Amino acid sequence: MKRSADPLPGTAALGPTDRDLLEGVLAAQPRALAKAITLVESTRADHQRRAQALLQALLPRAGGAIRIGISGAPGVGKSTFVEALGLHVVEAGHRIAVLAVDPSSALSGGSILGDKTRMEQLARSTQAYIRPSPSAGTLGGVAARTRECLLVCEAAGFDVIVVETVGVGQSETAVAGMTDAFVLLQLPNAGDDLQAMKKGIVELADLIVINKADLDPQGALRAQSQLESVLPVLQHRTPGWAPKVLMASALQRQRIDEFWRQIGRFRESMQASGEFETRRSAQAVDWMWDTIERTLRERFDSSAAVRRELPALVAAVRQGSLAATVAAQRLLALAGS
Numbered sequence: 001m002k003r004s005a006d007p008l009p010g011t012a013a014l015g016p017t018d019r020d021l022l023e024g025v026l027a028a029q030p031r032a033l034a035k036a037i038t039l040v041e042s043t044r045a046d047h048q049r050r051a052q053a054l055l056q057a058l059l060p061r062a063g064g065a066i067r068i069g070i071s072g073a074p075g076v077g078k079s080t081f082v083e084a085l086g087l088h089v090v091e092a093g094h095r096i097a098v099l100a101v102d103p104s105s106a107l108s109g110g111s112i113l114g115d116k117t118r119m120e121q122l123a124r125s126t127q128a129y130i131r132p133s134p135s136a137g138t139l140g141g142v143a144a145r146t147r148e149c150l151l152v153c154e155a156a157g158f159d160v161i162v163v164e165t166v167g168v169g170q171s172e173t174a175v176a177g178m179t180d181a182f183v184l185l186q187l188p189n190a191g192d193d194l195q196a197m198k199k200g201i202v203e204l205a206d207l208i209v210i211n212k213a214d215l216d217p218q219g220a221l222r223a224q225s226q227l228e229s230v231l232p233v234l235q236h237r238t239p240g241w242a243p244k245v246l247m248a249s250a251l252q253r254q255r256i257d258e259f260w261r262q263i264g265r266f267r268e269s270m271q272a273s274g275e276f277e278t279r280r281s282a283q284a285v286d287w288m289w290d291t292i293e294r295t296l297r298e299r300f301d302s303s304a305a306v307r308r309e310l311p312a313l314v315a316a317v318r319q320g321s322l323a324a325t326v327a328a329q330r331l332l333a334l335a336g337s
């Protein structure tokens with residue numbers, strides 16, 4: 001790649017290869033995007049140093065997209081809904097990036113990463129980019145580096161970013177902490193599902209969509225009525241915004257336009273109240289603390305002293321001869337030595 005005559009600001013810490021990578025990302029080249037995200041997802045120490053320099057260079061060019069988190073129980077049609085939304089916003093002149101998180105096996109650690117094949121039409125669009133990533137044991141329904149991937153896609157000029165979570169439940173809520181709008185998908189006649197989720201995730205939702213409404217219109221109406229009766233008595237995370245309950249059929253691409261209009265109204269409301277900037281600032285600080293916690297855990301796991309003493313201390317705790325808190329403190333001291 002031929003480098004521009006005027007060097008990009010903020011690139012002093014980048015080597016020649018990563019400067020080329022930066023320019024490729026800013027030009028929204030799919031190969032460069034894939035390489036940049038692979039770099040930020042890598043756990044190798046040298047890759048992480050390069051990734052941090054790249055992210056810092058990309059930061060001034062990020063932040064302009066609407067970030068949408070989408071969650072829902074397995075079978076609710078998340079991928080179909082995301083594809084229908086993506087096709088709609090592309091037709092409206094937008095560029096969309098989809099960060100789809102697939103569950104990793106607790107036994108093998110592997111993931112199918114099949115979201116791209118489930119969004120075949122959207123994947124063919126030059127105005128869309130789909131990146132599946134494994135959860136790799138990360139809680140909260142997202143991958144460890146989803147925030148970093150989001151930033152890379154924004155810097156590449158995608159103005160709509162969708163984060164599709166693993167599933168739904170009390171722990172599948174981390175996506176709400178990295179997006180502007182949190183969307184919960186529900187099925188018709190999903191009263192039992194609502195009870196199973198309890199109220200925590202419903203309180204986080206800015207929009208609730210009853211998907212597959214065409215399969216059971218009466219059930220969809222009942223679910224909408226039930227949710228609309230519950231929402232007023234719950235607390236909500238967005239001041240000045242009353243969550244809406246919509247019906248849609250992603251497969252038939254019905255009422256996706258209404259959903260997109262509500263996303264626009266939500267963003268306008270957030271910007272008018274100042275909540276948009278407040279939330280983004282708080283999320284940036286949360287990102288810092290999450291990175292600190294993850295890095296400390298990685299350093300703990302990589303400590304030679306910890307690996308040497310860990311089997312004996314675990315055995316002692318298991319046998320009941322050593323208190324768990326005492327063992328933990330000894331290991332922490334070894335990790336810090």
